[in-house]
Amino acid sequence: MTSIPQAAPTTGSLSNAGAPPATHSTPLVEVKNLTVEFPTEDGPFRAVDGIDLHIRRGETLAIVGESGSGKSVTALSLMRLIEFGGGRIVGGSIQLAGRDGGLRDLAQESLPAMNRLRGDEIAMIFQEPMTSLNPVFTIGDQIAEAVMLHQGLGRKEARSEALAMLNKVRIPEAARLLDRYPHQLSGGMRQRVMIAMALSCRPSLLIADEPTTALDVTIQAQILRLVRQLQDEMGMAVMFITHDMGVVAEVADRVLVMYRGKKVEEGVVDDVFARPQAPYTKALLAAVPKLGSLSGAPLPRRFPVLTVEGEAGIATEAERWQDTVEPAAPPILDVDDLFTRFEVRRGLFGRLTGRIHAVERVSFKVHPGETLALVGESGCGKSTAGRTIMQLQAPDSGSIRFSGRDIFAMPEAERRRMHQKIQYIFQDPYASLNPRVTVGFSIAEPLITHNLAKGAGVEERVAQLLVDVGLSPDHAKRYPHEFSGGQRQRICIARALACEPDLIIADEAVSALDVSIQAQIVNLLMDLQEKRRLAYLFISHDMAVVERVSHRVAVMYLGQIVEIGPRQAVFENPQHAYTRRLMAAVPIADPARRDRSRPLLEGEIPSPMRKLGDEPIWAPLVEVEPGHFVARHPVGDFA
Structure with a gap:
């Protein structure tokens, strides 16, 4: 048996975490008229233009704005890392109140002096821990290196301090993880290691640059609560950079809103959310997906549209509901009793020692014009299910019927042609586009491969597809x-549409996008669904976006579907304990509803790998209301 991750116990330090932080009258950091430029062929580009800000000890300042607003450039300027990225501080001052009581202007400090300050008095957590950790050194060695560099401890003492920091960030079995490499840890674990490294010298200021953007909602909630708890314990200031307004409402004391390198609004978090003054801030908040916003509504609904004119932002509500499903029509996709497992071999002779049970007895249907959302944490099997349907992964057993025909019973040539009607949109569009060819060629390639256009018709079709997705x-x-x-x-969507598909599998297609861009892409997908009666399998861990876009929802845990039904039924009447806790972890974009006492999923999702002969226990789905099915696992236990 594998137990469900249990609710995290609340601690005394968190029970009053919503109270104002203990601050001092003199700011720890005060930035005045900061201006940063990057050289370009057309002259210097001003990425940050005259920013003023301050952070007091024990305070959390959140800097928000969409990509290109200057958030990360501001943070890198405070660390004086901007010079290594081609930027240059051309004006302003960055005053830091040091531990020795003196003030120093970081904008004027020499690089050797900054090397001593970085990690010691100012530390930074980056967005992607896998690219920030050295893959050839163990976790323990990397944390110990920072301790030896800044605290002058010997290797043995530094390793003991590294173990203490891993325990502080609540990593289970920390002593065992000291000798592991970054690739052997999950995303949530790697982010905790980055936090441990950043806090190893007990800095006065911690800069967290999008530290939870790519994490599952449950791991994100743990990281946010962990940062706040460590802040309370250590009395440090935090600069939190994010585009997720739910995260801002969860952690911030004050908010600074940036747009095109300038500050457009600043204030106490409650005031900014309740009474935003700048039009751009109003539009940004209006575009935030809010869990529960469609309560009582049976159909999906488009996001408010964010338009920006100068420094003004206007959000207009798109009133149309997504009534596109054809329930009387036969399903376009019928997945029945699907198994996908991966063999684990070890030793010199590759002895079979176990199996990863990625997809276990999964069954569902998708009708024309319908969006079925497949949700769950990393490792639950949702992406493997999508890749198996796309024939990128061979199943162990089960059937996948597309337009009434079993894909795996087709001749090989016909299966290849089936790729035309099922298309895939990946999470990272840059990684899925060939950087050596134009985007026009990338879109034209499937047209040529499937003989859908020839000669001048290819160019005309590419031009029309770009217009369809809002490009030129x-x-x-x-x-x-x-x-x-x-x-x-949008280009990846145009490429997917080139084959005139009936089904599109969108695998975390909007999870890493800014809130305004995310809303545009989701609305675009819904517009295309309305025009073409497309069916979507929408794979995501973002429950607020899923609520907006889906007609039905399937919740996966350790390869099994534990709950499936109409979106309204699953969101408003979740029956399975895992579904309820998954929703409880979603950050709420309202500081007035900040509640750090709510239960969280504690720890990592259990591993789907099992020893030979140790088969998972599968619980059949039971209908609890029309179309709403739930797996009746024993209380507290999962297979």
């Missing part, structure tokens, strides 16, 4: 690096 035909001549993240995702 002229963009066909550009390369992927010349586009923003949101534009690249």
Whole structure:
């Protein structure tokens, strides 16, 4: 038996975490008129333009704004790392109140002096821990290195301090993890290691740059609560950079809103959320997906549209409901009793020692014009299910019927042609586009491969597809690096549409996008569904987005579907304990509803790997209301 991750016990330090922090009158950091430029062929580009901000001891300042607003450039300027990225501080001051009681201007400090300050008085957690950790050194060695460098301890003492820090960030079996490498840890564990490394010298200021963007909602909640708890214990100030307004409401004392390198609003978090003054802030908050916003509504609904004019932002509500399902029509996709497992071999002779039970007896249907959301944490099997349907992964058993025909019973040539009707949109659009060819060529490739257009017709079709996804035909001549993240995702959607598919599998297609870009992409997908009666399998861990986009929802845990039904039934009447705790972990974009006493999923999701002969216990789905099915596992236990 594998126990469900249990609710995290609340502690005394968290029970009053919503109280104002203990601050001092003199700011720890005070930035005045900070201006940062990058050289370009057309002259200097001003990424940060005259920013003023301050942070007091024990306080959390959240800096928010969409990509390109200057958030990360501001943080890197405080660390004086901006010079290593091609930028230059051309004006302003960054005053830091040191531990010795003196003030120093970091903008004027020499690089050797900054090397002594970084990690010691100012530390930073980066967005992607896998690229920030050295893959050839163990976790223990990397934390110990920072301790030896800044505290002058010997290797043995530094290793003991590394173990203490891993325990502080609540990593289970920390002593065993000291000798592991970054690739052997999950995303949540790696992010905790980064926090442990950043806190190893007990800095006065911690800069957290999008530390939870790519994490599952349950791991994100743990990391946010952990940072706040450590802040209370150590009395440090935190600069939290994010585009997730739910995270801001969860952790911040004050908020600074940036747009195109300038500060447009600053204030106490309750005031900014309740009474935003800048039009751009109002529009940004209006575009935030809020869990429960469709309570009582049976159908999905588009996001408010964010338009920006100068420094003004206008959000207009898209009133149309997504009534596109054809329930009387036969299902476009019928997955029945699907198993996908991976063999684990070890030793010199590759002896079979176990199996990863990625997908276990999964069954569901998708109708034309319907969006079925597949949700769950990393490792639950949702992406493996999507790849198996796309024939990128061979199943062990089960059937997948597309338009009434079993895909795996088809001849090989016909199965290849089936790829035309099932298309896949990946999470990272930059990684899924060839950087050496123009985007026009990437979109044209499936047209040529499947003989859907020839000669001048290819160019005309590419131009029309770019227009369909909100881009210009002229963009066909550009390369992927010349586009923003949101534009690249639109290009991937255009490429998927080139084959005129009936089903699109969107695997975390909007999880890493800014809230405004995310809303645009989701609305685009819904518009295309309305025009073409597309069916979507929408794989995600973002419950607030899932509520907006889906007609039905399937919740996965350790390869099994534990709950499936209409979106309204699952969200408003969740029956399975795992579904309830998954929703409880979603950050609420309202500081007035900040509640750190609510139960969280504690620890990592258990491993789906099992020894030979140790088969998981499967609980059949029971209908609890029309169309709403739940697995009746024994209380507290999962297979």
